[in-house]
Amino acid sequence: MAGVRVVVVDDDPLVRAGLRMILGGAPDVEVVGEAVDGQDALDVVARELPDVVLMDIRMPRMDGLAATRRLKERGTTARIIVLTTFDTDEMVLTALQLGAAGFLLKDTAPADLVVAVRRVALGEPMLSPSVTTQLIAAVTRPADDGRRRKARILLARLTEREREVADAVSDGMTNTEIARSLHLGVATVKTHVGSVFTKLEVTNRVQVARYVHDAADER
Amino acid sequence: MAGVRVVVVDDDPLVRAGLRMILGGAPDVEVVGEAVDGQDALDVVARELPDVVLMDIRMPRMDGLAATRRLKERGTTARIIVLTTFDTDEMVLTALQLGAAGFLLKDTAPADLVVAVRRVALGEPMLSPSVTTQLIAAVTRPADDGRRRKARILLARLTEREREVADAVSDGMTNTEIARSLHLGVATVKTHVGSVFTKLEVTNRVQVARYVHDAADER
């Protein structure tokens, strides 16, 4: 194999030159093209069919995320590494959802950049540590946020039976259906539903459903 | 600084020896203790107060995930790297939610293992490529799963007004409240609620709330 073919996309000539120099130092990597914005990138990638694209985000005309989307829509085989100075949560998630294979900060060490290009060319992902941290936060955070905890606490005050009834209620069952399904009298169900309302401090069953769902959605 | 202090936890003596040898090759890393299972690990970590713990998952008595949870509960300052042969989605997410700083497969190259220990000691995360891939999948996937899409499609059939009413319904409001809040007659609200039921193919408002919630929870 002739090495990894790379296209560099950045509106700053200095950055392009720097990347060219860094990547040029690796014998198995070859920079086969440059683009100055997203629009340009579409053409260059179409012409050069590179293995990897190093894509800046902030660029005139078309930004890196939009360009990534377009490339993916066109079914490009090139793996895309997003390369930027800033790493907001939103950008990270957006880029990855668009199918970016890597997300690196511009403070990445030259050696790591080369490693990233090689790894991504092999189909592996490569993220900067802080990006990984954000990603971990993204899957960890939802595990315990505000109203979730409140819902848990309130639901914990329910007795076993009440909880069963509350679950049934939030499945959209009527009292009669619940009675049948739990082998109870309708009167009993109504009693339980009543105490659920009191304990959760609500006045109708839709609100019960909200609490149960909030407390539930385990991920 | 005297180097990174590491405790190795694995029930297999061969694995422990191997790790000791790999890490021993690095002058700035020192293996200060070993444990043969999770229970043991708690003691050793409490005694040695290491910077980093290399934790196997499959172990007798107490597995690595449980041990990680316990350590975190006790407010340990040690960063934990989970080290295992297998990487099921579930384990990865669980470990990270428990606060593991790293998740490495046992096929990791010795050099990378040392790098991981150093990076984790500095507070950065370190994941094997395949683990990173899973993590990306985990944050990308929820963007469109089964009943979510169905809910979206059904809700799309609602008119503007009906959608407003549906939202109000799933906030737990009564028809009268909705009427007031949207400056409508109660009769109108009832009409809208009726068509919402028809279009969503449900028979009561709790089920409407389910659809709206399913379609909603953007992440």
Added chain:
DNA sequence: CTCCGCCTCCACCATCCGGTGGAGCCAGGG
């Protein structure tokens, strides 16, 4: 043993819901 909490049920009643079958108004498209 007695009290307390939970579970089970009852009756009564006002209100809310959900279903049905209308009707008038308006804007956009054929």
Added chain:
DNA sequence: CCCTGGCTCCACCGGATGGTGGAGGCGGAG
């Protein structure tokens, strides 16, 4: 110009819901 679809409202009805007060059984804590 008429038809369609969305929005607004009306009346009527049976059944479901939510609120109140009460009662008996049962098991555990004091």
